[in-house]
Amino acid sequence: MSAFPSSAVARSAAPSAAPTQADLLEFARRTAADAELIASLPLDPEGRTWVRLDGPGGSEAWLIGWPPGTGTGWHDHADSVGAFVTAAGELKENSLAARLPTDGWKTLELSEDVDRERRLPAGQGRSFGRHHVHEVLNESTDRHAISVHAYYPPLPRIRRYSRTGPILRLEQVERPEDWQ
Template identity: 75%
Template sequence: MPDVRTPARPRPAATGGPGPGAAELLDFVRRTAADAPLVASLPLDPEGRTWIRLEGPGGSEAWLIGWPPGTGTGWHDHGGSHGAFATAAGTLTEQSLAAQLPTEGWKTLELADGVDRQRTLADGRGRAFGPHHVHQVLNLSPDAHAVSVHAYYPPLPLMRRYSRTGPVLRLEEVERPEDWR
């Protein structure tokens, strides 16, 4: 995957408080997704995701991400951080679990019926999520790139990656910030 890490324009930080909440992160990603010159500055690659790290509000971590057709994140969580994302161009599909998973002490879980959720997010649409959110984000388009903005608070301490076969979810690896910066 191409590694595009050029810093984008800084964003003002929130003042006071322990950090931005979900509503503030959602507002930030929606406003940033509407910044056409910033979105256009992201180099797009036909074979791999590209990204630019952004300054999020109140010390949050933020990213502008390009998604070639047919790409996705795979199942993952955000290591206890809450966050938000919005689509700036194209359409993304989010598949998520409506169940809180234990964070430690397991390798394989069988998911109950009815925990799967799916939503489609087109230009400008976004969503916020809590610290126990498990999902995957996909660009299901066969021929169009998508671009999105993501923000997390506190900055991601780790990400757990999962594989899934039917109702069985398996913890595959734990990534740390040094793995993706």
């Protein structure tokens, strides 16, 4: 990851109540439209880059650069709700339209009708609820994508999964100290 000057971090006024999914999506849209901030993100040709932003109401927010051909792998954000908006390029989100058990399992067999795919060109985004399992990809072969993400409450953990056909397997649980 590349270092990022703290002077470029976006600031926003904090509402008195916990931010909703709609609040997070609106923040991500406004931030993604900030051309100066988006252009200031250093891009690495091989790995994702990111910088932490101040999100609304104490939320956790990130500006992320995606080199061609990169992605997150299957994961969820545990008890946090979230939103993200593509600021440049295009991202693809594969997600599961199924409520999974939150704990106590290592392997699940998914039914055939749970897969969803969404393409998010610049200016497009989405919000999601707790325990939303997805992967985000930049499928371009020659162009970076940049996106803005926001989560509330700040991420307590991220669960990472592997997937082979209908089989979803819990592989790892990350805590904030693993990525900050």
